[in-house]
Amino acid sequence: MSAAETLASLGEAAVLQRIFPRLPTATAELLGPGDDAAVLATPDGRVVITTDMMIHGPDFRLAWSSPRDLGWKAAASNLADVAAMGAVPTALVVALAAASDTPIAFLEEFADGLRAGCEAMAPGCGVVGGDLSVSSTLTIAVTAFGDLEGREPVLRSGARVGDIVAVSGPLGAAAEGLRLLFEHGAVTLVDGSREPDAAAAARVTREHPAAIAAQLRPHPPIADGRAAAIGGATAMLDLSDGLAIDARRLAVASGVGVDLDPAAIASPSQSSAATSPRDALDGGEDHSLLATFPAGVDLPGGFRVIGTVVEGSGVLVGGRPYERAGGWDPYEGWDGGSG
Amino acid sequence: MSAAETLASLGEAAVLQRIFPRLPTATAELLGPGDDAAVLATPDGRVVITTDMMIHGPDFRLAWSSPRDLGWKAAASNLADVAAMGAVPTALVVALAAASDTPIAFLEEFADGLRAGCEAMAPGCGVVGGDLSVSSTLTIAVTAFGDLEGREPVLRSGARVGDIVAVSGPLGAAAEGLRLLFEHGAVTLVDGSREPDAAAAARVTREHPAAIAAQLRPHPPIADGRAAAIGGATAMLDLSDGLAIDARRLAVASGVGVDLDPAAIASPSQSSAATSPRDALDGGEDHSLLATFPAGVDLPGGFRVIGTVVEGSGVLVGGRPYERAGGWDPYEGWDGGSG
Known part of the structure; x- marks a missing residue:
């Protein structure tokens, strides 16, 4: 591997030949990269689909993230959306646009991160296809797929008054x-x-x-999505924009209020140290799973109680309305910087 | 609709509310936009998947393409990849990254183009999900899905010596x-x-x-993908990089040669006037369907004979090897311009 080898010096076909062997293979792959399209097994008769872009500047900085980090995080954020439906992730397709002078080593390490992320968070999930393009802005677009295994998807809209509110994964650690x-x-x-x-x-x-x-390199508890569905979760979503915003989305979709326990949200999880209540409420990008369960159930996997579903609307903390907006709107939040 | 309304002034949630009603609905949609992921029906037990990016600069120029054109072309190029497997397109997910000062009207017209393209080329196919991001480089990433309806996919590798080579759609018109x-x-x-x-x-x-x-606004014959599969096509792909390059891909995958008839490739198709043999061989982006069929079959849909599958390797024109490389490598072909 020479540092002088770039996407332009190798050309698209040779770049693909270098990347393909490093990508994880999907158990459900019937036809992988190399034809006009891939074919994925969907024995359930349905497929869960989510797509997400990561853009250099607003979404990551190359001074901070290694190519391997980017591959891992691109997998993690999409796998979490599949898990939040109660599904098991089966496959990804990955489109990447980079400058012509990008070293091939960058893409190889990115592929290694995708593989490591899939192996650690969703064994059996692999990359079944993709696209390489040229752009002056490094851009990663992942579409992820999941298998509901015969279950109904767990929506945001199923929470009922009296349910408990639980989370699996850290709150505020990424922020x-x-x-x-x-x-x-x-x-x-x-x-x-x-x-x-x-x-x-x-x-x-x-x-x-x-x-x-x-x-x-967030490590959301992907397997707990399936566990929550089997364990009776009435509603679920992944915490991409922060607990306050995402709990509000669940509350609005379900027509209920969500009352969070300030002591519980600031206490340490299995995977992170204690954080401030403000980080826990307003910090995004943990991709932890927020779910509601009927009162009295044994919580599955790594879920811990952080609140209750109440009559009313919106998010409360210790019974008092929590109105801070918080979170990230891409069109208001990015100052144009990259680096 | 005010010209002053931009993505930044409206914010992500309001932008989505404006776009959703304009998007085409997929017949196979079980759960559409609004939750962590979509759910698509795949009654066949398999799903065809392809993904493709369009980047401002190398892939389109805003002085030439209207937002509606971009939506149409993003649909067309992905639908053609699904069709080239012999499948019926069922759904798209669309990720778009644009500058904060982009007018909302741009995205509305882009959505209109997606809808018009789906309605014209693949009725019943719709948008089941997507992602909006901010970027200084306008970027469109589409992932498309298809239903094989119980048939085997038509691969690039199935052409046999003695088959006829046929095309549906124009050759060289886009170039x-x-x-x-x-x-x-x-x-x-x-x-x-x-x-x-x-x-x-x-x-x-x-x-x-x-x-x-x-x-x-290419209009590839999407329905002819299904027709070719039913009609006995032994191999198929879509012409994205030009007839010479794509026929070579089919030849290499199948371990055969492809001999093209120079008179046939330059003659007018149903959908375009006659072009020069050179445009027909080297021009990309038609997204027409190239397929091989057993000799003697009644060609389905708009397919017309343009050659035969022969022993040997590579592409011949009138029996003589055609060696010009042609085509488009994104890492060698883009001069960095946009506009």
């Missing part, structure tokens, strides 16, 4: 990592602006490895 | 349109470079409406 990176993983330029910096990020990563990993 | 746009739809800047220009493009479109339409 804590992002704040640490912006505060200590960037350098101040002569014009006073801040720019992501790899050496500074390496230092803050040594001091806070868990929080940085939660941001760059 | 002729692109050449006209580069020659007459651009203006020369003070530094001598050429830049796409909307007024110049409007003039050349008045003179050559069919060729320009073939480039900006």
